[in-house]
Each structure stands twice: as C-alpha cells, then as structure tokens.
Amino acid sequence: xxxxxxxxxxxxxxxxxxxxxxxxxxxxxxxxxxxxxxxxxxxxxxxxxxxxxxxxxxxxxxxxxxxxxxxxxxxxxxxxxxxxxxxxxxxxxxxxxxxxxxxxxxxxxxxxxxxxxxxxxxxxxxxxxxxxxxxxxxxxxxxxxxxxxxxxxxxxxxxxxxxxxxxxxxxxxxxxxxxxxxxxxxxxxxxxxxxxxxxxxxxxxxxxxxxxxxxxxxxxxxxxxxxxxxxxx
Numbered sequence: 001x002x003x004x005x006x007x008x009x010x011x012x013x014x015x016x017x018x019x020x021x022x023x024x025x026x027x028x029x030x031x032x033x034x035x036x037x038x039x040x041x042x043x044x045x046x047x048x049x050x051x052x053x054x055x056x057x058x059x060x061x062x063x064x065x066x067x068x069x070x071x072x073x074x075x076x077x078x079x080x081x082x083x084x085x086x087x088x089x090x091x092x093x094x095x096x097x098x099x100x101x102x103x104x105x106x107x108x109x110x111x112x113x114x115x116x117x118x119x120x121x122x123x124x125x126x127x128x129x130x131x132x133x134x135x136x137x138x139x140x141x142x143x144x145x146x147x148x149x150x151x152x153x154x155x156x157x158x159x160x161x162x163x164x165x166x167x168x169x170x171x172x173x174x175x176x177x178x179x180x181x182x183x184x185x186x187x188x189x190x191x192x193x194x195x196x197x198x199x200x201x202x203x204x205x206x207x208x209x210x211x212x213x214x215x216x217x218x219x220x221x222x223x224x225x226x227x228x229x230x231x232x233x
Contacts, residue, residue, distance in 0.1 A: 012187075013039075016046075022126035038079055063175075131186055133190045184211070186226070187226050192233075
C-alpha cells in the first residue's frame with residue numbers, strides 16, 4: 001500500500017483533531033504512550049470541553065503496556081488516565097480498556113486477548129502508534145519472535161529492547177491490521193533515521209526495523225511527523 005507522510009510543525013495538534021473525529025459516534029480508538037501522544041490527548045480534552053462533546057459511547061483501547069503496577073508512572077495507562085480520562089471526568093466518561101501489565105507479559109497478554117475477543121474483536125476507527133529510535137513500534141522490538149506472530153492479537157514481550165527495561169504486553173501486527181486507519185506520530189531528530197528506514201524510498205519489511213512492517217499490515221497508514229522527524233526522508 002501507499003504510505004502517506006504529512007510533515008507538520010505540531011503533530012500532536014494535528015492528531016488531536018483526528019482523535020476528535022474518531023472518538024465521536026461510539027468509535028473504537030487505540031491509544032499509545034509517549035510525550036507526543038500525551039500532547040495530542042490534551043488537544044482532545046480541550047476540544048471535548050470547548051464543544052461539549054459526549055464520548056460516553058466511545059471505547060479507548062491501549063496498544064501496549066509496561067508490566068508495572070497500574071499506579072507506576074512508567075505505565076502507559078497511568079499517563080492516559082492523567083492526560084485524558086481524569087481531565088474529562090467532569091464532562092464525559094468514555095470506556096477505557098487498560099492492559100493489566102501487573103499480571104506479567106504472558107498472563108497480561110492472555111487477559112487482553114480475551115477482552116478483545118469478547119468485544120468482537122472490534123474494528124478500530126483509529127489506531128495510534130509511535131516509532132522508537134530503534135525502529136520499534138508498540139512494544140514490537142527488533143528481531144524478536146513477536147514480529148512474525150499472526151495467530152494472536154496480543155503478545156507477551158519478555159524482554160524490552162529499549163528503556164524502561166521491563167517486560168511488556170503489546171498488540172501484534174494482526175491486531176494492528178484490524179484498524180481502518182493507523183497514524184504513526186513522530187517528533188524529533190532522534191527518530192529521523194528510523195522513519196527513513198521504515199517509510200522512506202525503497203523501504204522494505206525488515207526485522208531490524210519493526211515499523212517497516214506497517215505499510216504491508218495497515219489498511220490506511222499516515223505518518224504524521226514534524227520537520228525534524230522527516231529530516232532523512
């Protein structure tokens with residue numbers, strides 16, 4: 001498929017507008033961790049409050065999680081609670097399906113797989129991802145066996161390839177393929193080499209660069225990056 005690459009000064013703001021559209025009408029949206037997504041959630045909160053939007057029929061899922069207690073500041077779910085759910089709690093209450101990372105990578109993956117299966121599994125209106133400097137996406141790290149998993153929606157990741165070095169639970173590429181639209185958020189020069197390797201001219205699926213699989217997996221793929229992230233394209 002064709003990868004759409006959009007270079008904007010503020011990827012978080014642009015993503016916030018997409019989140020508003022995907023969240024309306026009882027949609028299923030997959031969230032991710034990271035500083036740029038966190039800023040996008042702030043944009044969504046501002047829009048919901050200013051426009052008086054009702055997200056009570058919206059379901060937010062989580063694409064990956066660190067295997068730490070839910071109140072640990074390293075937990076992606078804790079960040080989402082702080083940046084999105086708690087600020088919205090006085091105006092609207094969407095459903096949030098967090099990954100129970102405290103169960104460990106494999107029990108946590110089995111638990112979330114059950115949640116997804118019991119929900120349909122759903123087709124996601126929007127799925128957010130990031131890219132690490134090593135090319136990982138979600139918690140799918142270079143050269144790990146999880147990259148070839150196609151029989152499960154959720155995988156346990158016993159060893160993280162990047163800090164924090166804790167086990168993870170992650171969507172597989174099979175789950176990512178269930179999204180109508182995948183948006184990869186990128187900010188900063190440290191991601192530029194990985195972005196070029198995954199999405200640049202001549203890029204091919206490469207187990208050393210997990211995000212390079214996304215063009216073959218996603219139905220519709222948008223890379224939303226700032227100029228620094230696009231510097232090597």
